[in-house]
Amino acid sequence: MVSRPPDACAQDGGPQSRDWARDVAFDQAHLWHPYAAMGAPVWPVVAADGVRLTLADGRRLIDGMSSWWAAIHGYNHPLLNSAVSAQLGRMAHVMFGGLTHGPAVDLGRRLVDLTPAPLEKVFLCDSGSVAVEVAIKMALQYWQARRRPTKHRLLALRGAYHGDTFAAMSVCDPVTGMHRLFAGLVPEQLFAPRPACRFEDPWEPAAITEFADLIAAHKDELAAVILEPVAQGAGGMWFYHPQYLREVRALCDAHGVLLIADEIATGFGRTGRFLACDHASVTPDILCLGKALTGGYMTLAATMTTAEIAAVIGRGEAGCLMHGPTFMANPLACAAAVASIDLLIADDWQARVGRIADQLARELDVCRGLAAVGDVRVLGAIGVVETREVLDLAALTARFVDAGVWLRPFGRLVYLMPPYVISPEDLSILTATIAAVLADL
Numbered sequence: 469m470v471s472r473p474p475d476a477c478a479q480d481g482g483p484q485s486r487d488w489a490r491d492v493a494f495d496q497a498h499l500w501h502p503y504a505a506m507g508a509p510v511w512p513v514v515a516a517d518g519v520r521l522t523l524a525d526g527r528r529l530i531d532g533m534s535s536w537w538a539a540i541h542g543y544n545h546p547l548l549n550s551a552v553s554a555q556l557g558r559m560a561h562v563m564f565g566g567l568t569h570g571p572a573v574d575l576g577r578r579l580v581d582l583t584p585a586p587l588e589k590v591f592l593c594d595s596g597s598v599a600v601e602v603a604i605k606m607a608l609q610y611w612q613a614r615r616r617p618t619k620h621r622l623l624a625l626r627g628a629y630h631g632d633t634f635a636a637m638s639v640c641d642p643v644t645g646m647h648r649l650f651a652g653l654v655p656e657q658l659f660a661p662r663p664a665c666r667f668e669d670p671w672e673p674a675a676i677t678e679f680a681d682l683i684a685a686h687k688d689e690l691a692a693v694i695l696e697p698v699a700q701g702a703g704g705m706w707f708y709h710p711q712y713l714r715e716v717r718a719l720c721d722a723h724g725v726l727l728i729a730d731e732i733a734t735g736f737g738r739t740g741r742f743l744a745c746d747h748a749s750v751t752p753d754i755l756c757l758g759k760a761l762t763g764g765y766m767t768l769a770a771t772m773t774t775a776e777i778a779a780v781i782g783r784g785e786a787g788c789l790m791h792g793p794t795f796m797a798n799p800l801a802c803a804a805a806v807a808s809i810d811l812l813i814a815d816d817w818q819a820r821v822g823r824i825a826d827q828l829a830r831e832l833d834v835c836r837g838l839a840a841v842g843d844v845r846v847l848g849a850i851g852v853v854e855t856r857e858v859l860d861l862a863a864l865t866a867r868f869v870d871a872g873v874w875l876r877p878f879g880r881l882v883y884l885m886p887p888y889v890i891s892p893e894d895l896s897i898l899t900a901t902i903a904a905v906l907a908d909l
């Protein structure tokens with residue numbers, strides 16, 4: 469039943485004319501939020517610019533999340549705004565079946581240029597989870613076309629997060645992921661332990677042993693290994709040694725298994741290198757990008773692969789890659805991505821990320837001394853404080869909001885990945901607030 473709300477015209481009148489108490493009550497009664505029960509607390513945001521979110525009550529919060537890795541240039545950026553507005557004036561969307569357009573070609577060129585040479589075929593899709601589905605489909609179709617249909621399983625890492633759709637779920641950590649909930653429906657994959665050797669520690673050859681045994685034992689049924697290179701994100705914010713990645717690459721080559729790198733969180737400089745794979749000078753066979761691709765403006769992701777894999781898929785039974793979303797290569801999203809990439813390159817992101825990394829390491833160090841804290845780790849513009857006990861998400865988020873910062877802890881993790889444009893002063897407020905709030909636990 470659809471009834472027009474009595475104050476429908478007020479919706480055009482901007483945030484001041486809204487009844488926010490009513491709106492939040494409606495939201496809590498009717499709208500699902502990510503991984504949250506209906507009715508969980510939400511804060512209404514009316515505007516965002518730079519690194520600040522403006523709440524409906526006028527409070528301004530310093531953003532420590534980049535809206536989940538995405539808003540690397542901050543919010544409401546004039547260059548991104550004008551790129552999207554210009555494209556909007558020409559065409560918001562057109563189907564990509566049988567048609568093409570400038571923003572898609574411009575983005576494709578940049579992605580081919582910026583990624584290692586053999587990656588030159590680009591599939592533009594709607595979201596990170598879909599990019600992972602497409603990557604898995606590429607690997608499966610590749611082995612089908614090579615008449616090796618038994619190679620249809622994946623080897624993933626514990627502690628991984630690759631998205632929320634079914635194939636993506638199947639390669640998420642089997643404990644913290646949703647395998648039990650959907651047992652029998654999620655394909656059963658193989659899992660190696662979370663890489664034990666920390667990013668900054670000396671390499672421990674034993675760290676790869678179990679992975680090496682698994683891939684050797686199952687090579688005839690494995691289509692691909694999928695992993696988040698060097699930095700695992702939502703599955704536990706864990707940073708591991710680049711040598712692990714080199715060993716994985718060598719083992720994949722030795723055993724005839726493809727390597728899928730999920731750089732949806734790590735791509736575009738977040739770990740201090742353009743791709744996290746660059747820490748190890750490793751090139752995957754299939755690469756997933758997303759999140760920061762559009763600078764946080766719109767949902768868009770990309771799956772890239774080599775000419776060889778694309779050619780084999782093309783020779784298979786289907787004759788093509790069997791995927792094609794309605795909103796594939798949406799022009800507005802592509803235009804935002806082109807502008808975001810150009811801005812990133814022009815902006816000396818290495819220096820920005822390096823400065824954030826140094827400051828995070830310096831300022832989060834005090835958290836090591838806190839009774840509630842078990843570990844502190846920093847890689848690039850990612851800072852993580854791991855507590856000993858599971859955190860009360862709602863209570864903690866509310867305390868952060870009261871202190872004027874936007875952080876979204878989960879499990880035992882308080883973490884920040886600010887926009888690259890954050891000033892040292894604002895970043896200090898974020899780190900000091902984390903230390904103060906955790907000191908009180």
Ligand SMILES: *Cc1c(COP(=O)(O)O)cnc(C)c1O
Nearest residue numbers: 595596597629630631701732733
């Ligand atoms: C966020 C994320 C995904 C899923 O992307 P969505 O756009 O949320 O579907 C997949 N892999 C990694 C590593 C991610 O961080």
